Amino acid sequence: MQSGVIPLAMEGHDVIACAETGTGKTAAFLLPILQRFLREAPPQPQRTRALVIAPTRELVVQIEDQVQGLTYHTTVSSVAVFGGVPMDPQERALRAGVDIVVATPGRLMDHMRHDSVDFGALEVLVLDEADRMLDMGFWPDVQRILAALPARQTLLFSATMPAEVLKLTQEFLNTPHYVQVGRRGGPAQTISHATQTVASGEKTQWLARWLREEATGPVLVFCRTKIGAERLAGRLSGLGIRTASLHADRTQQQRMAAVEGFRTGTYPVLVATDVAARGLDIEGIAHVVNYEVPDTPEAYVHRVGRTGRSESTGSALTLVAPEEVRALRALEKAVGVQLQ
Secondary structure, eight states, X not given: OHHHHHHHHHTTOOEEEEEOTTSOHHHHHHHHHHHHHHHSOOOSSOOOOEEEEOSSHHHHHHHHHHXXXXXXXXXXXXXXXXXXXXXXHHHHHHHHOOSEXXXXXXXXXXXXXXXXXXXXXXXXXXXXXXXXXXXXXXXXXXXXXXXXXXXXXXXXXXXXXOHHHHHHHTTTOSSOEEEEESSTTOOOTTXXXXXXXOOGGGHHHHHHHHHHHTOOSOEEEEOSSHHHHHHXXXXXXXXXXXXXXXXXXXXXXXXXXXXXXXXXXXXXEEEEOGGGSSSOOOTTOOEEEESSOOSSHHHHHHHHTTSSOTTOOEEEEEEEOGGGHHHHHHHHHXXXXXXX
């Protein structure tokens, strides 16, 4: 992904990039932005030159962490803008002027309504996980944001590229170059796929036994609902398995603590909704478990993409109740993967 995108981005082209998860999309857009900023004198007074829009708080924080790491010994400044935390510190940073803003659409719109941010000097716009923003209903906000921006270079990234997103890109991309890495819309080749048939009422006990006896590293478990994720995490904890939960009803501090606990090994198991299916990049996740058959092929691709990243291997396991077999067969056909 980086070898395909970076030369085009450095030449100033608009880019639509689609690839399997774990192929380095974040560096593919950050490196050319930083190279440009370090090569050119900053505007005076300092103004925002790059805007990165991502669908979830977790992804915004993760991108901002990478910006901080890459710019540590430079004068390039940045701020993460997302909901669930007070607006005032973000507003002060935006009004003072920062080179790079990394934001979720909803909170960015809040700041734009308060005239806290000036995009008059914007040079680059990045839309990360564009299809997820469409799925989550953010596209009206994204369109309003785009309408308020000046002419700029636009880089659009996603692991899948539905026809709806491609159609919408015609509104705001200028003769874009298309970069495709790997199979379009499919999971990475580094992931093995398996299923286990088990009755709905027996899934928790089966999973707990599997976690104790067969899991070989950190396990990320996906549930369909927030209530289901919280309930499963509580039951696993009650069975003596250190487990954290991650979903939209948890506070930002709780969500950050869960991710960090999972990252450090304090919690070997993280039970999450699809809020963790995009952008959660934690090194060494050995297994992804779908507690239920995912609703869509896109959900399956993004969930299992949390493992097998950066050419490492991983496994994906889907627990299938008898009443879910038909949905499983439809999923296999849509994704193009035979689950063993």
